[in-house]
Amino acid sequence: MPATDCREASSASFSGFGFSILNRWPYQVHSMDSPCQDIEFESFQKQVADRFNNLAAVDSDELLSISWIGKLLDAFICCQEEFGLVVFKNKDFLNRHPMDRYISEFFERSIKALDVCNAIRDGIEKIKQWQMQLEIVLQFVWSTPIISLHERILEESRKRDRRNSCGLLKEIRLIEKCAQHMNESTDSVHFPLNELKEGEIKERIRELRRVYGAVKDGLDPLERQVREVFWRIVRTRTDGLDSTRRPNSHD
Template sequence: MPTADCQESSSSPNTSTARFSILSRRQVHSMESTGQETELDAFQRQVAERFQDLATAGSDELLSIPWVRKLLETFLFCQEEFRVIVFNHRSNLSSPPMDRHIGDFFERSVKALDVCNAIRDGIEQIRLWQKQLDIVLCALDNQKSIGEGHFRRAKKALIDLSIAMLDEKESSSSPAHRNRSFGRQREQRSSFTQFRSLSWSVSRSWSASKQLQAISSNLTAPRANETASTNGLNVAVFTMTYVLLFVIWALVAAIPCQDRGLQTHFLVTKQFLWAAPILSLHERILDKSKKRERRNSCGLLKEILDIEKCNQHMTELIDSVQFPLSDEKEREAKQRIQEVRTVYEAVKDGLDPLELLVRDVFHRILRSRTEGLNSIGQNR
């Protein structure tokens, strides 16, 4: 009969193996948790750094075409980082509460697609205004002697530009104004009306303001218990949702689109690294919208304000000239023409890359949503 020492000795290998197995599983789980935490923390820092960089823009740079392009590049970067997170943790996204969080995000992202279409329409409208500036330059620039006929041609282009921008201001306030405005049977409006009606990619009753409300609806900060149960994945989803909301809101603020509205509330505590720069940008953009010269604007894009100022200055000049031109008026005319050329070149060089980025944002949102839903479906 074996002794107690022998029994203990014979059972030790099995006990040690079991303990080693348990410790190994705990160690692996701990390493996975640490790796996930590092990955998610890095995502938070990257988002914060990108928006902090955007927030350093000066007053003249904020909401300019280059700044909006930088904003869209920031979104594309964040979207790609988030896509990697979704892929790496797809097995965890099909269980509650993550299935609800990721599902809500994808539903909100669908609403952003319509806004992208409306923004592309707005970019096309700015191109129309650019063409009127081109006519002004063709009439007045590089002329050996500027005559009365040149000024008449330029004035007609400026009148058409004023009408087009007025129509856009009315349509930006509400869809009803858009319908009424484009229903007018005025010969001088017909070319703009026909072009715009053909370029619409959203319905006449569509509202940018309502889309923003839908994206921001019931957007609340992550609960501590859900953050613990999801190892922080819900925080990543919340972060990307807020990035989506702010970027779409800023686009609506900057670019003409129907029924614009900036009343969206950004309620987020500064416990998130990225909250401070986003809230700062939100406040600065709202402040711009309240300025007298921007209050009734069809868009806060810096170049739109520049077009309006050029139009006003050049119109005032043309209305004040008498022929033959005095040396003083000729010098003033050349100065105003140079202002028009500067604005024209900025718009001409900036709109194509801007539109390509809006298109890229549209397709990236669509592709990421499709990939995410497919990944989740395969792991159920």
């Protein structure tokens, strides 16, 4: 199922349930034959509200996690079972007009929940494929240093002085620091310059010249390396696919 279809199906399903039989009952219970029915329906709706309020009250770190989705599905299953019991025990009342029409509309809308289930199942299959790829990485001896390197890069990106940076490259950080130092130095300049201030500005200029030289000397080779890596990946992938598709030849 395409991603847009999944989102549309999910949105339509939950909006359909929102405008379901549950919204009709408070206006219909006054016509019931027995106060027990009133109490039963109110109790059912309160249980539904409590379950989903608990799910909505979780921290943002837990929201949409695998465990949270599992709790959401458990709550939905419990609500479905309890709703089935309510319908079974109040057949006479629910078969009357207009409740019979509301019940029919509710079950028609519940079909849309099947689209949500299909979308979740497709997502689980994709995650399983990723899991298989991760297992390939984790079983090799080079997995530990690569994961460690990845964690170090992530840790570096989360540092406070890197959040507003233009990139993670060391030279970019040095350029930003040099520019900041130059701005601070020139903002407080008063002419004529004294020897201390003149020496400070000259040192900032020398620092900026060193950074500029490192960038100038390193960018072209880096660009060539990136281009080489790009085409190496393309060739390796093409050769690998050709090798696996070609039948074995015995000389």
